[in-house]
Amino acid sequence: MEATVPFATNPALLTAFWSAATIFFYLVSKAIYRRWPQSWLSPLIVTPMALIALALLLRANYAEYIHATHWLVAMLGPVTVAFAIPIFEERHTIRRYWPVLAFGVFVGSATAMLTAWALASLLSIDGALRLSLLPRSISTPFAMTISQDIGGVPDLTAIFVVITGVCGAALGETLLRVLPIRSTLARGALFGMGAHGAGVAKAHQIGSEEGSIAGLVMVLVGLVNVLAAPLISMLLR
Numbered sequence: 001m002e003a004t005v006p007f008a009t010n011p012a013l014l015t016a017f018w019s020a021a022t023i024f025f026y027l028v029s030k031a032i033y034r035r036w037p038q039s040w041l042s043p044l045i046v047t048p049m050a051l052i053a054l055a056l057l058l059r060a061n062y063a064e065y066i067h068a069t070h071w072l073v074a075m076l077g078p079v080t081v082a083f084a085i086p087i088f089e090e091r092h093t094i095r096r097y098w099p100v101l102a103f104g105v106f107v108g109s110a111t112a113m114l115t116a117w118a119l120a121s122l123l124s125i126d127g128a129l130r131l132s133l134l135p136r137s138i139s140t141p142f143a144m145t146i147s148q149d150i151g152g153v154p155d156l157t158a159i160f161v162v163i164t165g166v167c168g169a170a171l172g173e174t175l176l177r178v179l180p181i182r183s184t185l186a187r188g189a190l191f192g193m194g195a196h197g198a199g200v201a202k203a204h205q206i207g208s209e210e211g212s213i214a215g216l217v218m219v220l221v222g223l224v225n226v227l228a229a230p231l232i233s234m235l236l237r
Contacts, residue, residue: 011068018068025050037205039170044162044198066155076141083141083219090216097185105220108193112137113232128153134232135225136160137168139196142222149229161196168195169202176206188213193221 029046055065066073087094094101113134120130132152135143140161147157172191181187187206191199192214200218204211225232 014064015068015071018065019072021054022047022051022069022072039166042166042169042198044166048162076144079141083139083222086212086215086219090212093213093216100185101189101217101220104189104193105217105224108189109137109221109225109228112193129156132156133160136164137194137196137221138225139218139222142226146225146229146232150232162198165195165198169198171195172199173202173206184209185213189217190214192217196221 025047026043029041029043029050032046033041033043051065055061116133116136117130120126120133125133128151131150132147132154133156134150134152135146135157138146138161140158143157143161144154146152147154169191172195175181175190176187181190184207188203188210191203191210193199195202196218200211200214203214
């Protein structure tokens with residue numbers, strides 16, 4: 001259906017409206033999460049839900065929204081470049097623990113993709129949808145790039161990434177209470193590998209060192225998978 005907002009035919013106003021709505025809902029949801037830090041109140045959940053409700057109210061469609069907010073998606077490029085900062089800041093950690101980090105990144109990435117493939121096979125999911133599911137355990141900027149390279153749908157991959165991050169952060173917190181994990185490196189890596197951005201935020205709530213390690217692991221996983229994307233694409237053909 002066509003959107004019912006009066007300025008639906010004006011691209012500039014439409015861009016301003018949806019961009020402002022996205023930023024507004026994100027800031028509000030972030031404030032709510034700071035006040036009540038519950039997993040189900042994460043901005044990664046609240047913001048999309050609020051935008052979906054607004055779109056349904058205005059009878060707008062996804063194509064209209066994404067066209068109006070494409071500049072926000074384009075900002076993922078500079079964000080990817082900014083990921084070099086935690087690598088530089090944690091260069092001493094990389095030099096000290098590089099064998100453990102390399103092994104963890106390799107095993108974690110392989111496990112994430114294999115389990116995604118197994119889940120897709122179990123649910124009889126094939127084609128582009130299956131390929132979109134594979135990079136679900138990688139931070140959004142990297143995941144969307146990989147999805148496009150291997151034949152997936154980047155927009156779908158972004159949704160899977162958000163779901164994985166929110167669920168992974170909640171599950172990771174539970175695992176820390178159940179399992180006797182005392183190492184700062186292991187605790188941070190658990191969140192960085194299993195829940196990327198959402199996991200890094202949760203790790204920072206646990207401790208500054210855990211947060212730093214989680215951020216480092218998240219970036220390393222993204223870089224390794226982006227570099228391996230052509231090989232992955234060849235293996236899947």
